[in-house]
Amino acid sequence: MKRSLLKQLSCPYCGTGYDLSTVLTEDEEEVHSGILECDCGHFPILSGIPRLLLDDLTIPILTRLEQHDENAALAIALDWPSFGLLKAIQRKLSRILFRFNRNRLTDILVRMKGPMLQVIRDQQVKFVDMVSTLESGFWGEWLKYRFGMEPFLPIYALTTTMTNHGYVLEVGSGAGHSTFVLSRFIDGTHIIGTDNTFSFLYIAKKYFVPKGNYVCLDANNPLPFPNGFFSHVVCSDTFQFINSKIALANETKRVMHDDGHIIFSHIHNNMFVHEFAGRPLSPAGYYRLFEDLHVRIFPNQELTTDLFTHNRIDLSRCWTPESLNAFEGLSLIAAKNDSTFCLHQDPWKRSLACIKTPVINPAYSVKLEHGRYSISRRKMSKEFSKLQQVTSIDMADQLDLRDIEPTTAYLLDLKEQDPEYFLKLMRKLVIIDVPAHYI
Numbered sequence: 486m487k488r489s490l491l492k493q494l495s496c497p498y499c500g501t502g503y504d505l506s507t508v509l510t511e512d513e514e515e516v517h518s519g520i521l522e523c524d525c526g527h528f529p530i531l532s533g534i535p536r537l538l539l540d541d542l543t544i545p546i547l548t549r550l551e552q553h554d555e556n557a558a559l560a561i562a563l564d565w566p567s568f569g570l571l572k573a574i575q576r577k578l579s580r581i582l583f584r585f586n587r588n589r590l591t592d593i594l595v596r597m598k599g600p601m602l603q604v605i606r607d608q609q610v611k612f613v614d615m616v617s618t619l620e621s622g623f624w625g626e627w628l629k630y631r632f633g634m635e636p637f638l639p640i641y642a643l644t645t646t647m648t649n650h651g652y653v654l655e656v657g658s659g660a661g662h663s664t665f666v667l668s669r670f671i672d673g674t675h676i677i678g679t680d681n682t683f684s685f686l687y688i689a690k691k692y693f694v695p696k697g698n699y700v701c702l703d704a705n706n707p708l709p710f711p712n713g714f715f716s717h718v719v720c721s722d723t724f725q726f727i728n729s730k731i732a733l734a735n736e737t738k739r740v741m742h743d744d745g746h747i748i749f750s751h752i753h754n755n756m757f758v759h760e761f762a763g764r765p766l767s768p769a770g771y772y773r774l775f776e777d778l779h780v781r782i783f784p785n786q787e788l789t790t791d792l793f794t795h796n797r798i799d800l801s802r803c804w805t806p807e808s809l810n811a812f813e814g815l816s817l818i819a820a821k822n823d824s825t826f827c828l829h830q831d832p833w834k835r836s837l838a839c840i841k842t843p844v845i846n847p848a849y850s851v852k853l854e855h856g857r858y859s860i861s862r863r864k865m866s867k868e869f870s871k872l873q874q875v876t877s878i879d880m881a882d883q884l885d886l887r888d889i890e891p892t893t894a895y896l897l898d899l900k901e902q903d904p905e906y907f908l909k910l911m912r913k914l915v916i917i918d919v920p921a922h923y924i
């Protein structure tokens with residue numbers, strides 16, 4: 486992170502501004518590693534990412550930075566999250582052992598992470614290959630196919646309505662898929678992605694938006710940014726996982742400037758039981774959190790159908806809490822003025838202009854027979870299909886790609902030569918736009 490941005494941060498625990506008390510590596514672009522000091526203590530910066538957490542790893546990371554061993558400090562901070570029971574126990578246990586902060590023990594624990602660290606830090610490996618190497622089961626599928634998952638789709642619609650680009654905050658930016666979609670409309674240097682999982686932010690920076698800024702924080706705490714700093718606060722598929730919803734709602738209002746928008750894409754409705762939905766609220770509960778602003782909540786499928794079927798985003802419609810009770814996935818927009826609540830015409834025009842790396846959606850496997858390519862939907866695990874299946878778009882199970890070659894260069898050419906057909910394939914999620922080193 487740049488020094489000028491670091492100066493804007495204040496501590497989520499004591500509220501004082503940070504001093505950059507130690508700098509280990511820095512170039513004109515950013516401070517890569519160092520230590521921030523505030524009234525209540527010290528926090529590390531690793532790979533340009535301030536880590537504002539107070540957990541088992543904070544002291545061991547700081548100790549290694551004080552010993553000028555940035556590599557070991559980063560290795561302590563990087564963890565590969567997994568839903569697997571065995572890996573979760575391993576991670577928990579190693580965190581408890583790190584707490585002892587003995588150099589020899591820390592070395593052993595870091596060495597045990599060796600193969601995982603090697604892949605995550607390898608600069609040559611593509612994103613999907615990294616995920617496959619890490620063998621994370623359901624979690625791996627989630628990362629590879631995220632761009633075409635049902636709960637992800639509203640972010641495509643909502644980003645096309647964004648105007649007025651100052652700094653944009655993303656809360657719960659995860660591994661960077663939604664940050665990437667934002668970065669197609671907003672210069673990455675103006676995006677601040679935040680998450681409480683350091684490894685995700687590291688991956689987001691490595692693969693998804695390298696120019697972006699990232700802060701590792703717990704969104705249950707006050708946000709470390711000044712009043713009115715952001716033109717947009719975005720949160721995709723995350724708000725239901727935050728326990729202190731009223732606190733975060735109030736924080737998003739504080740850091741948003743007067744013309745700004747709060748955009749919560751995919752929040753879960755608590756009228757529906759879902760294995761991975763955190764602690765969701767009812768539609769009325771979500772409305773209540775933002776009742777002092779102009780606020781509207783839409784069923785996800787309405788936004789998705791608007792974009793993918795009708796090529797419009799109609800935010801002029803009002804949905805009462807009762808009328809939303811029947812929908813499992815919702816999206817919320819709140820603002821101090823109501824200018825965004827109108828009909829946004831031809832969103833694809835804006836989207837298509839931003840596309841740089843079109844590929845065939847990795848949810849399809851590609852086959853070449855008699856000189857023609859065809860695609861068919863991959864078989865996903867039962868667990869994944871049950872939870873993440875696309876239902877609001879009529880995705881083809883199989884498709885003959887006519888004379889199309891499934892390469893990015895060919896697809897970019899197709900976009901120019903036959904924009905109508907290109908758009909048709911995008912609207913079916915056959916073509917998606919991905920970061921440069923994704924596949």
Ligand SMILES: C[S@@+](CC[C@H](N)C(=O)[O-])C[C@H]1O[C@@H](n2cnc3c(N)ncnc32)[C@H](O)[C@@H]1O
Nearest residue numbers: 657658659662663680681682703704721723726
């Ligand atoms: C379902 S993922 C969404 C990621 C991304 N926004 C997307 O749409 O692909 C939810 C994210 O919320 C993050 N998260 C959960 N609780 C959090 C907390 N208390 N503070 C910050 N981030 C949190 C998780 O680490 C995870 O990356």
Ligand SMILES: [Zn+2]
Nearest residue numbers: 496499523525
């Ligand atoms: Zn502090």
